[in-house]
Amino acid sequence: MSEALLKRILEGAVKIEEESYALYVKAQGIAKLPSSKALLSELAEAELTHKEKLLAIMEKSASVYWAGVSELGSETDQIEDLKIVDYMPDVTLSDDADYPTMLIYAGKREKMTYEHYRSLAEGPFARYFPQASELFSKLAEEELIHKNKIEREYTERVLKKN
Ligand SMILES: [Fe+2]
Numbered sequence: 001m002s003e004a005l006l007k008r009i010l011e012g013a014v015k016i017e018e019e020s021y022a023l024y025v026k027a028q029g030i031a032k033l034p035s036s037k038a039l040l041s042e043l044a045e046a047e048l049t050h051k052e053k054l055l056a057i058m059e060k061s062a063s064v065y066w067a068g069v070s071e072l073g074s075e076t077d078q079i080e081d082l083k084i085v086d087y088m089p090d091v092t093l094s095d096d097a098d099y100p101t102m103l104i105y106a107g108k109r110e111k112m113t114y115e116h117y118r119s120l121a122e123g124p125f126a127r128y129f130p131q132a133s134e135l136f137s138k139l140a141e142e143e144l145i146h147k148n149k150i151e152r153e154y155t156e157r158v159l160k161k162n
């Protein structure tokens, strides 16, 4: 595995984080409750932080990297995958999408991102690039935390209302 491949993978991850950030910024405009807006703002910030960590690795800024990686992930490693969006049909996000649709879209996106990072953290990639693998492992945990938060929001705001 080459440095060029590592670069492509990191660039792809930066793009994923930029798109996730844009999604949560847009979602804040769809949400009505202040508590929902606050949750989405927190998630937008988290995706920006992920992008910064990835850029730090790309720029080989070791001090930023090591300061950053330890802050990421779950303290307990016990993140519950609620699997609420997993079996729902895929949705598209049109400009007039409602809040429940946006939550399903976001939850599925977190699932996809979680799986992508976890495969990078565990596969052959990990043997060649242990430092990047450690970051992807932490990022995977964080995306699963995001999925959990989105699914709890969906339970509160959508499932309990119907
Ligand atoms: Fe992220």
Ligand SMILES: [Fe+2]
Residues within 6 Å of the ligand: 020, 047, 110, 113, 142, 143, 146
């Ligand atoms: Fe996320």
